[in-house]
Structure formats: C-alpha cells, structure tokens
Amino acid sequence: MDVSLDQLRTLAAVIDEETFDAASAALGITPSAVSQRIKALESAVGRVLVTRSKPVRVTPPGAAVLRLARVTTRLADDTANEIGIGATAGFATLPIAVNADSLATWFLPALARMPARFRAVFDVHVDDQDRTFELFSSESVLAAVTSGARPVPGCTVTPLGSMRYFACAATDFAEAHFPRGLTAQALATAPVVVFNRKDTLQHRFIADVAGHPLQPPAHYLPASADFVHGIQLGLGWGLVPELQYAALPQRDSLVHLAPERPVDVPLHWQVWSVDSAPLRALTGVVTAAAHRSLDPARR
Numbered sequence: 001m002d003v004s005l006d007q008l009r010t011l012a013a014v015i016d017e018e019t020f021d022a023a024s025a026a027l028g029i030t031p032s033a034v035s036q037r038i039k040a041l042e043s044a045v046g047r048v049l050v051t052r053s054k055p056v057r058v059t060p061p062g063a064a065v066l067r068l069a070r071v072t073t074r075l076a077d078d079t080a081n082e083i084g085i086g087a088t089a090g091f092a093t094l095p096i097a098v099n100a101d102s103l104a105t106w107f108l109p110a111l112a113r114m115p116a117r118f119r120a121v122f123d124v125h126v127d128d129q130d131r132t133f134e135l136f137s138s139e140s141v142l143a144a145v146t147s148g149a150r151p152v153p154g155c156t157v158t159p160l161g162s163m164r165y166f167a168c169a170a171t172d173f174a175e176a177h178f179p180r181g182l183t184a185q186a187l188a189t190a191p192v193v194v195f196n197r198k199d200t201l202q203h204r205f206i207a208d209v210a211g212h213p214l215q216p217p218a219h220y221l222p223a224s225a226d227f228v229h230g231i232q233l234g235l236g237w238g239l240v241p242e243l244q245y246a247a248l249p250q251r252d253s254l255v256h257l258a259p260e261r262p263v264d265v266p267l268h269w270q271v272w273s274v275d276s277a278p279l280r281a282l283t284g285v286v287t288a289a290a291h292r293s294l295d296p297a298r299r
Contacts, residue, residue, distance in 0.1 A: 001044055006037060008065075011062070012066065013034075015056065015066060020035055075274060078092060094123065095142055096143050097146070098144065101241045102145050104241075105163075107286070110285045114285050143270065147268070159267075163241055166242060167205065168238065168245065170232055177189070181258075188214045193235055193237065232253045
C-alpha cells in the first residue's frame, strides 16, 4: 500500500475524535483536508475505512489499517522524540484502557513510577474490565488492563493476577435485609449497588449464590469511591475490592456478607507488539505494580 504517515495519523485522529471536524481541530488542519486525506487513504487501499456517521466508526477493513496507523505513528513519534523534534515538546502520548477498580487502587501508583526520561503523558480510558478488552480490540488504545486472556493479533498478553472482591454491606443494612444470610429470597429483594449498566459482577454473584438469575432493585454509582461510599451509607450491598476495603479509614462500617465466597477477577495486560521504549517501560511498571498488589497465588 502506498500510504503516507499524514494519512495514517488522520485516520487515527478521526476515530479518536469521532468526527471529521474534531479531528481537524486536533490536527490543526481544515475539515476539507481531513476529508481529502481519508479519501486518498481509502483510494490507496481500495476499501471504505470509516463510516460517515456521527460518531465516525471504523469499518472492518478500516480496523486493520487503523492498527497499522497506531503502530506506525507510535514508532514515528518515538523516533521524533528521541532525536528531539517531537511535535509535543518531546512527550509521547500513551492511550491506555483500565477498569475503574484497578485505577482506584494499584494502577495509578504504577503510572507514577514511569521513568521521567521517557517523557510520557497518559490518555486513560476507564471502563469495565470486559469493555477495556473491546477498546483494545477496536484499536482505540495501545495497552489495556483487561479480563481477556486471548491475545489480539499483533499484541502480547501478560497475566497480572486477580482482583479479589467480597460481598459487603453496612451493618444496619445487613441486619435488616440478610438476617438469615444470603438466601435467594433476600438477594431478590435487597437493593444492590452496581457500578454501571455494563457491570455484571454483582448479578453473576447473585446467580451463583441463588442458583439462578435474579433482578433485585439496583442503584448505579459509576465511580469507585462513590460505589463503596454508597454501600457504607446503607444504600445497598455490593462487591467491594479487597484492596479498596483494606484502604478504608472506617472499615468497621462494613460487614462481609459471605467471607467464604470471594470473587476473583483475573486481569491481564495487553499491549501492542511495537518496538517502543515508552511502551516497554510502561509494561514494566504496570506488571511490577500488579505483582506487588495482586496475590501471586491468584495470578
């Protein structure tokens, strides 16, 4: 394929910014120039690469070319930064996907350990650990903490360990709703706190304990700190990460409803197989932090 770096960079910008106009602003060129570059790229490969919708979506052939764009622009930016002509004052931008619970516990300290010499800035996308795999698969990020152990073509996968969760509730809530423990009847009627509508962890736990799916009343609190705080305030019960529970200043405000039934969620680090020094360094600090924070027995 006879394609240019500018065309590939424009394709990535269109997908990241979701519209041609927003991509033009991000690239500092006119919307007409964005359209012309995409048309020229599509002519060069002989395929339609993006849908002209709002938001713009990548087509299946476009996903393959977008992968090329991610890898090629990453290498070009690394080279430019290394020789001191980077367009962002020598900083490399690393788009990463991570689940909210990891970000709230062990992942952010990992980013803080990134060696300063790599001059990296992070574009963090937060979603459920199952959804972060989709972000990675759709070429939106260069690396991700995911629940998916199956490698995307062109990437490497490293097991990180498992995040352990325990069903918890405020003392008064537990006494009112679970006087006889986690019975199916109690689980069907007791309000549950859920992170968001993509979060299936609580409902999978309910189905496992009750023996069949149930749909109790649910509160949706899409922030890790608010999720736990809502449980502490007695809004409902929920699965609290062990790491987050251990860091609470008032742990005695919560009781374990089923300490004998922890839920372990395996996590993996997926990263594109690009010969990039910043990505290699990022992989090093992330895996080291995971190994310090996640139980090796569950890795």
